[in-house]
Amino acid sequence: MNISITGRIAKRKQVETFIFDTLEHLMPRLRRDIDIDVRVVTRCDNNHYALCFGDKNSAEIELARGSGDKTFTLQEIMLNLAHELVHAKQFIKGELHPSLNKWKRLDCSNVPYSRQPWEKEAYLLEDKLVDKFWKVNGNI
Secondary structure, eight states: OEEEEESOOTTHHHHHHHHHHHHHHHOTTOOSOOEEEEEEESOOGGGOSEEEEEOSSEEEEEEESEETTEEOOHHHHHHHHHHHHHHHHHHHTTSBOTTSSEETTEEOTTSOGGGOHHHHHHHHHHHHHHHHHTGGGTOO
């Protein structure tokens, strides 16, 4: 697994370890090389907290340090990162099609955001991943 982090973020080495541990947990049987590129930016487009794009070989995550007038704490940034790492797993395993409207061969183009299966999974897992792989290493 090739992990690249660009931009300003505190505890960079611990963040890299978090990414590795999280993806190993989400994809324990993955035996091929993948690229994970995380770009930390001041703000994402449209005030998104973070964004993820990918395919079966790689994922690109854009991670905001804030949204609107709010500056995120490192803990909030890690929660956003965990959410996007779930999406990275979905792309790499072929569960989520890069067009963002197909989930495991189902057309979800008419499904509201809050009911999209890929978002439901990401929201379900984000807290658990932070608790397991960020807090356990003494990070808060």
